[in-house]
Amino acid sequence: MASGSNTPSPGSAELGLAGKVSIVTGSGRGLGLAYAQALAAAGAAVVVNDVDAAAADAAVELIAAEGGRAVSCTVPAGPSASAATLIDRAVEHFGRLDIFVANAGILRDTVLWKMSDDDFDTVIDVHLRGTFTGVRAAAIKMRQQGDGGRIICIGSPTGQLGNFGQTNYAAAKAGIVGMVRTWSLELARSNITVNAVVPVAATEMTRTIPALRQYVDALDRGEELPAFARRELGFGGPVDVAGLVAFLASDAAAGITGQAIGIGGDRLALWSHPSEVAVGFQDGGWDAKAIAAAWPSMFAPAHQPVGPNLPEAPK
Template sequence: MGGGRLAGKAAVVTGAARGIGRATAELFAAEGARLVVTDVDAAALDGLRAALAARGAEVTAVAGDVAAVDDARSMIAAAVRAYGRIDVLVANAGILPLSTVDRTEPEDWDRVMAVDGRGMFLTCKYAIEEMAARPGGGAVVCVSSISGVAGQAGQAAYGPAKFVATGLTKHLAVECAPQGIRVNAVAPGTIRTDRVRDLADEPGGAEYLDAIVRLHPLGRLGEPAEVARAILFLASDEASFVTGAVLPVDGGYLAQ
């Protein structure tokens, strides 16, 4: 799709079918990236692929589960196969259950940690291995959360899983710096994704959302495109001396 801040770069975006992942894929395509988009929802993913291709983007879709070793490896391999390399990984795939500790069962914990923790580790692992095997380094952007920086009630599994994302970012940034691989994260506040919009239809959901809005000093929820723009910055050469950062995109939530 011509020039742009990611012109010619091969990028993998996980959890790309909707929300922050979709907004990121759309923005990356507009900025010239050659894309691999992934998600567990094959139908929605194919719709995204078709929409991006219709705009002239180079795009490959890989349906799969980031928590499964073979699937995670195939997502990265698809970029190498299609474009000869991987320059950028956006490790976005995750699930967002809301539950207090007394209502969180061990299997709930395992499911969240599998996707949000293990899945992020696996995709980072295989992307970094490929980046390190070729000159030029690369950029990894993990999608953490305000819940991965500060505690929140009602997120007994999700919050700790996002602390994994934050910790993984910082440790990999130090480990991979000698290879020219930058690893950063964004920490979104509450963003108007499909999951968040659906809360309004759940018992107590509207009241919960009203309370959440009041916790953000800017007085509103964020939009997926606003997070995508922060991810673009961290993925681009404009952030060439930035690594190990966790960038809040939170309307001031963490500044309090």
């Protein structure tokens, strides 16, 4: 499987997911629920996972009311035992596993010098370890079945660019994208695609970002977002992200793997992989003095931006 020119167009492959079985971690509410609803609407059976049993059960009832098939599984993301339970739940109720969406996450935001070991470890355990253990279990099951599969991991702009006060979250989300690239190589021969979705949408997490809070509040009030928010900021509701997850789970995305794809509002974007942006050579190698002399003209113009760098709303 390869990306790029070999990717089939949406019209050349089946977008429906009838007969497929999926697991979505952290899907009792928010983005995870939107992913689960989109997969169910496309025909897939869904294992709804959440640490909140009431939220998971309510999500199952909602999906059933919309004509879909779902069961709940209340385990925390992170432990290997939780991942095994999720796979068992899918097989017990629906007979197999075709799609795994690693979405579960939490925040423990604070600046570096105030971040405790527990703040760091808890976020890493849920996001990074939870993605690892879940995807490992899913990959083992898909490889045993022998007919491919779809793995979709949820990244974040913070993992791509960094963000003030999010050391733990940035580390986890950057690590997830790194694992996605590695897994896409390791699982290619098994016809299992692995991709990262980088969403920008109204959630309790984005409510904490000052530039976005007004739009989260507006959506809570049932208001339409202005074009600036949907296009320039690429910001919308969870439903605006869910279509990408359903697409990546489908046969239409069979040629797409190892990619980080951003979506939000009216915006869809393919993120680049890290690459060298400036290269210099020095006969005999580089000592500190040579680097100091060359840096201003050779490398400084290629410095990369960090942080969200969101555009300002028009006055």
